[in-house]
Amino acid sequence: MPYAIRHELWSLLRLAGPLIAAQIANVLMTFTDTLMMGKLGPQALAGGALGSTIYTFTSVVCMGVMAAVGTLAAVRHGAGDAAEVSRLTQAGLWVGWVLSLLAALMLWNIAPLLRVFGQAPDNVESARQFLLFVPLALPGFLSFMVLRGFTSAIGRTGPVMAIAAGGALTNYLLNDALIEGWFGLPRLGLAGIGLTTALVSNCMAVMMAWHVRRHRAYAPYSLRKGLARPQHRAIKDVLRLGLPIGGTYAVESALFAFASLCMGALGNTQMAAHQIALQSVIVAFMVPVGLSYALSMRIGQHLGGGRLLEVRRAGRLGIGFGALCMLGFATLFWLAPGWVVGLYLEDGDPAYQGVIALAIKLLAIAAVFELFDGIQSIAMGAIRGLGDARTTFLMGLFCYWGVGAPATWLLAFHYGWGAQGVWWGLAIGLAVAAIGMTLAFEYKCAGMLVTSRQRGSALAQAL
Numbered sequence: 001m002p003y004a005i006r007h008e009l010w011s012l013l014r015l016a017g018p019l020i021a022a023q024i025a026n027v028l029m030t031f032t033d034t035l036m037m038g039k040l041g042p043q044a045l046a047g048g049a050l051g052s053t054i055y056t057f058t059s060v061v062c063m064g065v066m067a068a069v070g071t072l073a074a075v076r077h078g079a080g081d082a083a084e085v086s087r088l089t090q091a092g093l094w095v096g097w098v099l100s101l102l103a104a105l106m107l108w109n110i111a112p113l114l115r116v117f118g119q120a121p122d123n124v125e126s127a128r129q130f131l132l133f134v135p136l137a138l139p140g141f142l143s144f145m146v147l148r149g150f151t152s153a154i155g156r157t158g159p160v161m162a163i164a165a166g167g168a169l170t171n172y173l174l175n176d177a178l179i180e181g182w183f184g185l186p187r188l189g190l191a192g193i194g195l196t197t198a199l200v201s202n203c204m205a206v207m208m209a210w211h212v213r214r215h216r217a218y219a220p221y222s223l224r225k226g227l228a229r230p231q232h233r234a235i236k237d238v239l240r241l242g243l244p245i246g247g248t249y250a251v252e253s254a255l256f257a258f259a260s261l262c263m264g265a266l267g268n269t270q271m272a273a274h275q276i277a278l279q280s281v282i283v284a285f286m287v288p289v290g291l292s293y294a295l296s297m298r299i300g301q302h303l304g305g306g307r308l309l310e311v312r313r314a315g316r317l318g319i320g321f322g323a324l325c326m327l328g329f330a331t332l333f334w335l336a337p338g339w340v341v342g343l344y345l346e347d348g349d350p351a352y353q354g355v356i357a358l359a360i361k362l363l364a365i366a367a368v369f370e371l372f373d374g375i376q377s378i379a380m381g382a383i384r385g386l387g388d389a390r391t392t393f394l395m396g397l398f399c400y401w402g403v404g405a406p407a408t409w410l411l412a413f414h415y416g417w418g419a420q421g422v423w424w425g426l427a428i429g430l431a432v433a434a435i436g437m438t439l440a441f442e443y444k445c446a447g448m449l450v451t452s453r454q455r456g457s458a459l460a461q462a463l
Contacts, residue, residue: 008310009317012291012298015152018161020290022148025164027286029171029200030056031279036175036193047126048190050119054127055134057253058107062099062138063145064249066092067293068242070149071384074297077154078304082220084234089150090227091234095242096142104135126190134194140202147208152297154221159211167204171196244389248380248396255400255429262412262422270419273358277423280340281366281373284329288374291322292381299385308452312445315382319375319438326374330367337363358419365423372430379437386444395436404429 030052037048069092076084108131114124148160177185178192188195212218256278263274295318302310333340337360376399380392408425411417417424 005313005317008298008314009321012294012314012318012321015155015157015297016291016294018157019152019293020287021161022157022164023286023290024283025161025168027283028168029197032168032172032175033193033197036179037190039179040189043122044126044190047123048130048193050114050123051127051130051134051190051194053257054110055107055131057250057257058103059138059141060253061246061250062096062103062142064246065099065239065242066096066142066145067149067245067296067384068092068238068240068389069146070153070293071296071300071387072237072241073150073153074300074385075304075387078301078307081304083222085150085153086221086223087226087231087234088238089146089221089223091230091238092146092149093143093227094230095235095238096146097139100135100138100142103138107131107135129190130194132191132194134197136198137194137201140198140205143205144201144208147205147212150221150223151208151212151218152293153300154217155297155301156217157294159208159215163204163207163211166207167200170203171200174199241384241387241389244393245384248389248393251393251397251400255404255426258405259408259422259426262408263419266412266418266422269354269358272355273362273419274422276341276355276359277362277366280333280343280363281370284326284370285373285377287325287329288322288377291318291325292378294318294381295378296381296385299382300387303386308445308448311386311448312442315379315385315441315445318382319378319441322374322378323371326371330371333363333370334367361420362423365420365427369423369427369430372427372434375434376430376437379434379441382441383437383444386441386448388444391440391444392437395440396433399429399433399436403432 033052034045034049037045037052040048069088072088073085076082076088110131111124111128114127115121119127144163151157151159174196175193177183178188178196181187186192212221212223260271260274263271295314298314298318299311302308302314338356340363341356341359380396383389383392404426406425407428408422411421411425412419413421415421
């Protein structure tokens with residue numbers, strides 16, 4: 001392997017490794033919340049899951065907006081502009097705090113809307129209990145995401161992993177304490193699970209801020225100076241790139257929500273099998289998510305430094321390596337689906353035989369599904385690294401809702417493929433997205449290189 005490729009791949013993986021670990025820690029926090037809801041009984045699990053779904057969707061969209069900070073900061077870091085990196089991070093913090101307020105007000109007042117959409121009164125009440133404290137997590141969560149983007153942009157992702165891992169462990173212990181009433185603590189039920197999320201998220205943000213303030217690696221970046229007076233231009237830059245990213249996250253999340261609704265219409269067995277297969281896919285998906293974030297940073301650094309050939313090399317390496325990783329997961333799902341399902345359900349329980357059999361079939365489809373999902377996610381990150389989120393939003397809107405959703409509905413209901421039709425429909429939409437996003441990245445890189453050569457020729461002629 002040539003040195004340039006080996007060096008670029010190592011640099012990318014050094015960024016991506018801690019980010020992947022942090023993503024897995026985040027999934028573990030969500031899994032812990034679900035586990036604790038199950039301890040409270042079926043009703044709490046159903047209503048709590050409703051509230052958790054609403055909060056997760058809201059936080060993911062807000063997180064997408066905050067993802068712009070890391071990309072923009074990486075470009076300015078590559079150009080050696082520490083002052084602009086600081087200004088963009090400050091702007092991101094203010095955008096996150098305003099978004100937190102707006103999202104919290106929406107979450108606290110969403111119960112009437114749930115009733116309008118026909119949700120059972122008991123589930124609405126349980127969701128309301130969970131949503132009582134959990135919106136208070138948003139300021140800390142989004143602040144942590146901004147600081148994560150900042151520190152990743154300058155090539156330091158290790159602290160993100162350490163703090164996220166500590167947060168996941170603390171989340172489990174504090175959740176259990178408030179569920180079981182350890183040391184005389186009150187048993188707060190669903191409200192306690194939401195309170196735990198709020199406390200842990202804000203503590204993670206404080207720890208990240210403390211690390212940034214104390215470590216000498218961040219000395220060139222003055223985040224406190226001028227924080228009370230953020231620059232409007234920097235805020236506009238964050239929103240210009242961040243809003244389309246948030247929109248992309250929204251339409252993709254909505255596609256999977258649509259798939260869940262289709263499964264619910266097919267029956268309880270289909271819905272249960274879908275949830276098991278989907279949880280397995282989500283865990284594996286954290287690898288391309290981490291790679292996507294890292295690739296955005298790496299491409300941004302090269303772009304800021306004017307290294308256009310390295311931009312293309314990094315993108316190709318990231319997409320290719322991600323595809324290779326997802327082929328590994330695809331092989332696992334194809335060759336050992338029974339073992340994967342066995343992590344969730346006992347094979348000998350006759351009550352779950354139908355669920356197990358269907359989940360195994362869905363995981364076989366996931367072998368195809370996962371490959372395309374990983375590629376499209378990483379290619380999307382590569383395009384965002386070029387400072388373009390509008391393309392990914394428009395392509396995502398077309399691929400997810402112009403292709404994926406109609407294919408899901410037609411295969412599941414019109415052609416009678418049932419649950420497997422839902423997953424094949426998702427796979428088709430993601431395949432189109434993977435091909436489209438990869439070609440879009442190549443097209444944009446080619447255009448940038450041609451423009452650079454033309455400018456070089458014009459300059460040479462002028463001299």
